[in-house]
Amino acid sequence: MAAGSDQKKYKVIGTRPIRPDGADKVTGRAIYGADVQLSGLVHGKILRSPHAHAKIKSVDVSAALQAAGVLAVVTGADFPELKDKIAQLGEGAVNLAYLSGNLLARDKVLYKGHAVAAVAARTANQAEEALKKIRVEYEPLPAVTWVLDAMQDDAPLLHDDIHTDSMGNQSEKPSNISTHLHFETGDVGQGFKQADVVIEREFKTASVHQGYIEPHVATALWNTDGRLKIWTSTQGSFTARQQTAELLQIPVSQVTVVPCEIGGGFGGKISVYLEPVAALLSRKCGRPVKMTMTREACFEATGPTPGSYMRVKIGATKEGKIVAGEAYLAYDAGAYPGGMIGPGCMCVFSCYEFPNAVVDGYDVMLNKPKTQAYRAPGATHAALACETIIDELAEKLKLDPIEFRLMNAAQEGTRRVDGPVYPRVGLIECLEAAKASEHYQSSLKGPNRGRGVAAGFWFNIGLKSAATANVNADGCVTLLEGSTDIGGSRASIAMQLAETLGIAAEDVHPAVVDTDSVGYTDVTGGSRVTFATGMAVYQVGRKIRAQMMERAAELWEVDAASVSEADGVYSSGEHSLPFKELAVKLHEIGGPIVGSASVNPQGSSNGFGVQIADVEVDPETGKVSVLRYTVIQDAGQAIHPSYVEGQMQGGAVQGIGWALNEEYFYGDDGQMKNASFLDYRMPTALDVPMIETIIVEVPNPEHPFGVRGVGETPIVPPVAAMANAVYAATGVRMRDIPMSPPKLWKALAEKESS
Amino acid sequence: MTKKVQVSATVNGETVDFLCEPWQSLLDVLREELHLTGAKEGCNNGNCGACSVLLDGAPVNSCLVLAVEAEGAEITTVEGIAQNGQLHPLQQCFLEGAALQCGICTPGFLVTAKALLDQNPNPTEEQIRFELAGNLCRCTGYDKIIKAVLAAAKNLQEAN
Numbered sequence: 001m002a003a004g005s006d007q008k009k010y011k012v013i014g015t016r017p018i019r020p021d022g023a024d025k026v027t028g029r030a031i032y033g034a035d036v037q038l039s040g041l042v043h044g045k046i047l048r049s050p051h052a053h054a055k056i057k058s059v060d061v062s063a064a065l066q067a068a069g070v071l072a073v074v075t076g077a078d079f080p081e082l083k084d085k086i087a088q089l090g091e092g093a094v095n096l097a098y099l100s101g102n103l104l105a106r107d108k109v110l111y112k113g114h115a116v117a118a119v120a121a122r123t124a125n126q127a128e129e130a131l132k133k134i135r136v137e138y139e140p141l142p143a144v145t146w147v148l149d150a151m152q153d154d155a156p157l158l159h160d161d162i163h164t165d166s167m168g169n170q171s172e173k174p175s176n177i178s179t180h181l182h183f184e185t186g187d188v189g190q191g192f193k194q195a196d197v198v199i200e201r202e203f204k205t206a207s208v209h210q211g212y213i214e215p216h217v218a219t220a221l222w223n224t225d226g227r228l229k230i231w232t233s234t235q236g237s238f239t240a241r242q243q244t245a246e247l248l249q250i251p252v253s254q255v256t257v258v259p260c261e262i263g264g265g266f267g268g269k270i271s272v273y274l275e276p277v278a279a280l281l282s283r284k285c286g287r288p289v290k291m292t293m294t295r296e297a298c299f300e301a302t303g304p305t306p307g308s309y310m311r312v313k314i315g316a317t318k319e320g321k322i323v324a325g326e327a328y329l330a331y332d333a334g335a336y337p338g339g340m341i342g343p344g345c346m347c348v349f350s351c352y353e354f355p356n357a358v359v360d361g362y363d364v365m366l367n368k369p370k371t372q373a374y375r376a377p378g379a380t381h382a383a384l385a386c387e388t389i390i391d392e393l394a395e396k397l398k399l400d401p402i403e404f405r406l407m408n409a410a411q412e413g414t415r416r417v418d419g420p421v422y423p424r425v426g427l428i429e430c431l432e433a434a435k436a437s438e439h440y441q442s443s444l445k446g447p448n449r450g451r452g453v454a455a456g457f458w459f460n461i462g463l464k465s466a467a468t469a470n471v472n473a474d475g476c477v478t479l480l481e482g483s484t485d486i487g488g489s490r491a492s493i494a495m496q497l498a499e500t501l502g503i504a505a506e507d508v509h510p511a512v513v514d515t516d517s518v519g520y521t522d523v524t525g526g527s528r529v530t531f532a533t534g535m536a537v538y539q540v541g542r543k544i545r546a547q548m549m550e551r552a553a554e555l556w557e558v559d560a561a562s563v564s565e566a567d568g569v570y571s572s573g574e575h576s577l578p579f580k581e582l583a584v585k586l587h588e589i590g591g592p593i594v595g596s597a598s599v600n601p602q603g604s605s606n607g608f609g610v611q612i613a614d615v616e617v618d619p620e621t622g623k624v625s626v627l628r629y630t631v632i633q634d635a636g637q638a639i640h641p642s643y644v645e646g647q648m649q650g651g652a653v654q655g656i657g658w659a660l661n662e663e664y665f666y667g668d669d670g671q672m673k674n675a676s677f678l679d680y681r682m683p684t685a686l687d688v689p690m691i692e693t694i695i696v697e698v699p700n701p702e703h704p705f706g707v708r709g710v711g712e713t714p715i716v717p718p719v720a721a722m723a724n725a726v727y728a729a730t731g732v733r734m735r736d737i738p739m740s741p742p743k744l745w746k747a748l749a750e751k752e753s754s
Numbered sequence: 755m756t757k758k759v760q761v762s763a764t765v766n767g768e769t770v771d772f773l774c775e776p777w778q779s780l781l782d783v784l785r786e787e788l789h790l791t792g793a794k795e796g797c798n799n800g801n802c803g804a805c806s807v808l809l810d811g812a813p814v815n816s817c818l819v820l821a822v823e824a825e826g827a828e829i830t831t832v833e834g835i836a837q838n839g840q841l842h843p844l845q846q847c848f849l850e851g852a853a854l855q856c857g858i859c860t861p862g863f864l865v866t867a868k869a870l871l872d873q874n875p876n877p878t879e880e881q882i883r884f885e886l887a888g889n890l891c892r893c894t895g896y897d898k899i900i901k902a903v904l905a906a907a908k909n910l911q912e913a914n
Contacts, residue, residue, distance in 0.1 A: 018849045025857035026845040028792020028832035032858060035791040125775075211892045213796040213804055214858040263794070263858025264892050295797040487855035487893060642852035646894055650855065653895030677801035677890060685896040686887040690879075 011567070012498045013705055016642045017505040019491040025261075033217035033233030033260040034292055041219070042071055044274075044281050044291040045127035047117045047134050048301060049109035052143035052367040052670025053156060056107055056116065056136060063133040064119055069126030072284035073134070074277065075117045076104040080249040087246050089239045089270070089523070092373075098336040100247050102370050103277055109138070110158055110335035111367050112671045113300030115273075120281040120289045143367040143670030147332040148309050150176045150366035158365045162337060178337030181345050181361040183418045191324025191356025195315025199392050200326075203385045205719075205737040206663030207307040207332070210374045211654070211682050214263020215298050220278035221288040228282075230275050231258045235265040235484055236523030241515045243272045248279060258514040259484045266654070267373025268303050270523050299675035303372025304664060305380075306331035306339050312348065312385040316393050322408045324356040325349050325417075327385070331378060333363045334370035343459070344378030346418045347716070348386050350457040351427060351608065352408040357417045367670045373525060375651060376458040376712035380658065380719050384737060387454035387720030391727070401453050401724070402435045402610075410457070410608075420604075426634030426698030426708075427455065427608035433694050434610040439630040449616045449627065450728025456609050456716025460700075460709035461526035462601030465533040466519025469497060469508075469540045471593040475580030477501065477544075479510040482521025483533045487650075487711070488643035492530040493537055495639050496705060500541025502568015503579050519598045527709025530639055531700070532601055538704045539597035547593050548579070551586045605700050607708045609633035611652060611717040613725040622745030624660050624726060630692040636700035636708030648714045649691040655718025657683040663738050763824040765790070766834030774821040781805045781816035783824075784831060792832035792861045796890070803889030806862035807831045813869040815888075832861035835868060843913070844868055844906040853902035855893030862889045867903045875911055879904065 024030040061073040082096040105114050117134050121127035142156040149155055155176055164171035166180040192198060218232040228250070234240040237259040245252040262269060274291040281289040293302070313326040327348045333339030345361040394404035409427045416422070434440055434453065444451050468480045479497055483489055494508040501508075521533065545565055553560035556575045563572040568579040577585070586593065614628040631648040638644040661681040665674045674680045699706025723734050732747045758773040765788060772787050781798075784790045784807065793816055796804035800815040807816045808830035835842045844867050847853070854860045863886060870877060870885040877885070882903045883896070891899060 016852070019852070021857075022849040022854075023841075025854055025860055026832075026841065026848050026864060027836055028790070028861045030857060031791075032794065034795065035785075037789070211890075212856070212858075213802055213890055213892055214794065214856070215796070261858075262856060263796075264856045266892070292795075295799070295802075488852065640852075642898070643855070646852055646855055646898060649895035649897045650893045651895075654892065676799060677797045678799070682890055682892065683896075684887040684890065685883040685900065688896060690900070691895050691897045 010499055012495050012505050013637065013639050014641065015505065016640060017491065017495070019488050020494060020510050021485065021490050030261045032214060032263055033231065036219045036231045036260060036290065038219065038221065038288040040287045042120050042122055042285065042287045042289055043124040043127050044118055044120045044278055044289045045124065045131055046115045047131045048297065049105065049112060049114040049116055051109055051138055051140050052112045053141040054109050054138040055141065056105060056109060057139055058137045059117060060135040061117060063135070064130040067130035067133050069122040070119060070130045071122065071287060072120040072281045073117060074280045074284065076106040078280050079104060079247065087242060089242065094338070096246050099243065102336060103247065103273060111369050113297060113369065115301065118277045118281060120285050145367055145666045145670050147307055147330045147364045147366065150332065150364050151330060151362065158335060158367065176365045177362050178333065178365060179341065179363040181341060183345055183359040185354065185415060185417050186356030188324050188326055188356045188358045192315045194317060194323045196318040197393060197396050198313060198315040199389050200311065200313035201389055201735055203310040203735045205308045205381050205384065207304045207368060208374070208658050208662045209299055209304045209680065210266035210268035212264030212266060212268060215293040215295060216269065216273050216302060217292045218274040218278050219288055219290040220275060220282045222279055222283040226254060228255045228279050229258065230255065230279065231260055232275055233260050233262045233269060235262065235269045235486065235525055237484060237515050238482060238520050239270060239523050240272055240275055244275045244279060247276045256514055256516050259512055262484055262486055265486050266375045267377055267525055270525060271303060271372055273302060295677060296675045299680060300672055301369050303370055305374035305377060306333065306371045308381045310381060310385040312389055314389045314393060316397065318397065320397050320399050320404055320407045322352055322354060325354045327359045329359065329382065330362040330364055331381065332366050332368060332371065334368045335365060336370045337363060337365060339363050339371045340373065340378030344382045346416065347379040347457055348382035349417050351410055351455045353410060353414050354417060359417055375654065375715040379456065379458050379716045380655060383454060383456050383716045384719045384723060387717065388723055388733065388735065391724045402431055405455055406431050422606060424698065424701055425606045425608055426696055429696045429698050430608050430610045430632045430634055431455065433696050434612060434632045437612065437630055437694060439612050439628060439692060444614050448619055448729050449614065450725045452613045452721045452724025452728055454611055454717035454720035454724060456713055458527060458607050458713040458716055460531050460605040460607055461528050462532050462604065463522035463526065463528055464598065464600045465521050465536040466598040467533060467536040467540050468518055468594065468596040469544060471544060471583050473584065473587040475583035476507045476509060479508050479537065480513045480518045481510060481533060482518040483512065483529045484524045485512050486524055487647060488640065489524065489529045492639040492643060493533050496534045497537040497541050500538050501544060501579055507580065527607060527711040531605065531703055531707050531709045532599060534705065534707055535601060535703060536597050536599045539599065540595040543595035543597060544593055548582060551590055552582055555585060555589060601702065605702050605708055607634060607710065607713040609713045609717060611721045613721040615722065615725040615729055617726060617729045617744065619748055622741035622748060624739060624744065626656060626688055628689060630694065631714055632694040632696060633710060633713055634696045634698050634708060635710045636703065637697055637706035638695050639707060641695060644695055644710050645693040647710045648693045651712070651714025652691055652718050653683050653688050655715045656688060656722060659719040659722035659737060659739060661738050661740055759822050761822055761825050763826065764828045766830060776822055778821045779817050780819040780821045780824055783821040784816060790831050790833050794858055794861060803862040803866065804859050806865045806889060808865055808869055811869065811872065813866045830865065832864055835864055842868065843909040844871070844903065847902040847906040847909065851898050851902040851905060853894065853898040859889060859891045863891065863899055871907055871910060876907055
């Protein structure tokens with residue numbers, strides 16, 4: 001259901017065509033990274049650290065080199081030395097020395113699973129056998145895996161050359177705290193003085209994983225002409241190319257990255273892990289080398305989202321107006337600096353008007369894999385803290401939780417604590433839609449049942465996108481794009497070009513092509529593809545339209561200025577032809593018509609959503625069942641509503657898993673104890689109900705069709721919504737996430753005994 | 755070194771013979787020897803269902819089946835669901851209902867759902883959720899998958 005939009009405005013946008021890559025994906029023909037086959041292909045495997053923290057005293061690969069089938073071995077020593085060089089990767093920057101150290105450790109291993117060496121052999125089995133022959137001498141060191149422990153002065157230190165950067169000042173001593181961020185608006189002291197009710201709470205969340213079903217995989221061929229070709233499963237072929245080139249210190253143009261179909265990413269397939277290692281192995285053995293991660297390695301050695309500690313305080317007047325907020329956020333970054341604390345700080349108070357607020361954030365290193373983005377990175381944690389307290393305030397003030405949120409909702413002109421002032425945004429519309437929904441209006445009866453709501457915010461970044469379209473002799477259009485398609489973006493991009501040209505969606509044939517075949521395009525992330533690549537194809541369409549008009553003038557021998565176009569029909573005087581028929585004629589009288597465009601929208605747009613959860617808690621076991629769930633979100637303009645709904649539903653269910661079960665469970669030895677899909681418990685079909693959706697459409701003024709990215713916002717509210725629902729069901733406030741059955745059962749027992 | 759074993763089986767209606775190591779999984783042989791890469795490896799320990807195939811009509815995680823166990827068996831992979839260039843109603847309903855996003859789990863869901871509908875042409879939502887609980891999907895939240903299976907069941911019943 002779509003609210004607040006004029007569906008008749010568009011012919012293609014808002015319809016639900018079958019996705020262009022659909023047939024391949026339901027017949028098993030789509031080629032994902034692991035499906036790549038090349039002549040002479042050999043297999044690479046990685047030796048990983050058994051310790052959470054240890055010095056590497058020596059690595060001896062001599063016996064492995066002699067093992068059956070072995071063609072090459074590489075260690076960290078094979079990578080060029082990279083001293084603190086920063087590479088801009090569009091969505092964030094990365095220090096190449098740290099990235100290189102993460103790919104193959106040098107003098108220290110910093111987490112269990114940290115890669116130490118790699119082998120290429122004729123078969124995968126031979127490569128695995130050879131790993132056992134590599135002799136690594138370790139000196140184990142004490143490990144730390146909880147963020148507050150890692151911040152202590154006497155904590156095991158991961159890097160002796162990293163000092164805390166606190167707003168430009170460097171700490172004297174090295175520290176596990178890499179960065180201290182501070183944002184402030186208004187006068188918080190004065191603000192809290194105006195408050196009639198102040199609530200301050202602490203929250204903890206465990207590390208969680210993106211849980212993409214396809215493990216990381218890459219195949220590299222370092223050819224005899226010096227060119228490096230990589231087939232990989234990545235969210236950004238150009239950023240994979242750049243990272244690989246920079247790590248190997250070769251020009252980007254020497255590298256071609258071929259993006260295969262990608263089996264989920266959610267932020268976790270932006271950083272490279274295997275590509276440069278496979279490249280080094282291929283350079284050594286002269287054969288194409290394929291490397292596939294195990295599921296265990298995906299958990300232990302890729303990029304989960306941070307574990308966190310948060311302390312948040314919010315004050316409101318008895319009339320229900322928020323007057324001040326204060327947040328202390330400590331997010332773990334994993335083994336290297338640069339976690340998700342920045343967006344966490346920006347998002348914590350982002351849904352409401354806070355006249356006075358202060359936020360302090362800490363980026364903390366510890367002996368876990370380097371954290372990476374996971375769908376709205378950092379925002380879900382912060383929303384748990386803010387939205388739980390908002391819920392408590394509403395209760396204290398005897399206000400309906402949606403009503404209280406409406407009284408304080410961010411809107412056009414609201415200044416976020418980190419500075420930006422919102423343009424037109426759709427939070428109020430989302431809250432209104434939630435309030436009016438049949439779900440919220442329905443009554444929830446029965447013991448141990450409760451309803452929770454929460455709101456959430458995430459950015460839509462712009463960044464660089466390019467596209468090229470060729471008009472074919474039959475009037476159909478081939479579209480080449482660089483945005484890897486994780487969730488149906490071929491459809492949403494092709495539809496925007498079809499709309500611009502006035503042709504049917506089926507007449508645009510999109511292809512995601514390699515880095516030699518289209519202009520530079522940033523990652524599929526930041527809820528940017530339908531927004532920014534959509535802007536690129538809009539420009540492509542306008543350029544094609546302009547050429548078509550000129551050519552029509554030639555064909556009809558009329559003044560170019562007399563040719564006009566409306567709804568894909570070109571006309572001048574008595575002449576009139578629809579796009580397809582005109583294109584067929586033009587093909588005979590001139591060269592091919594091609595349109596290309598490259599865009600780089602700056603700043604960010606804004607996506608808001610609200611979610612409603614009904615749960616039932618089993619007091620005997622602490623198990624939470626989700627009875628009903630509704631996701632409300634401002635999509636600006638839904639291009640393909642089914643895939644917008646899909647993003648909303650998928651994000652919400654990931655968030656439900658985060659709320660209830662998912663966690664990296666660490667032992668005292670710093671080792672993850674549940675690195676499998678059996679023990680790291682993601683939601684199954686049996687764990688969730690149908691996920692209802694309400695698409696709100698408040699057009700984005702920054703986009704020709706009003707698009708707002710929808711990929712990430714849906715994972716922001718669920719943890720808070722579920723915690724609020726569990727409270728409504730049980731009277732227990734869960735502030736230690738996940739609310740797994742043992743934890744909730746214990747909390748219920750404590751409540752019972754008190 | 756162990757010797758390779760010769761195995762004869764029927765895969766997607768065709769008789770095939772292959773050589774495999776005694777320790778090789780059926781998934782490995784399907785993908786690497788028979789070049790049927792529709793079944794995917796997501797975990798290699800039977801917890802994600804991306805490698806689901808039908809073994810004599812019953813869904814199995816092919817990563818947990820030894821290839822030698824396939825001797826004499828009838829195997830159906832996702833490549834064998836469409837017949838004569840015509841999509842199975844499940845495939846059609848997955849497309850029409852946008853029941854896939856990244857698509858990596860889709861082959862496993864289609865195969866498992868086919869086994870369900872072959873056994874129970876008119877399943878309830880709860881039965882579908884139960885039968886598909888061994889297949890993980892991280893993109894969709896399952897909603898559109900369940901609806902696609904319900905729609906396919908309806909289409910199949912109307913066609914019969």
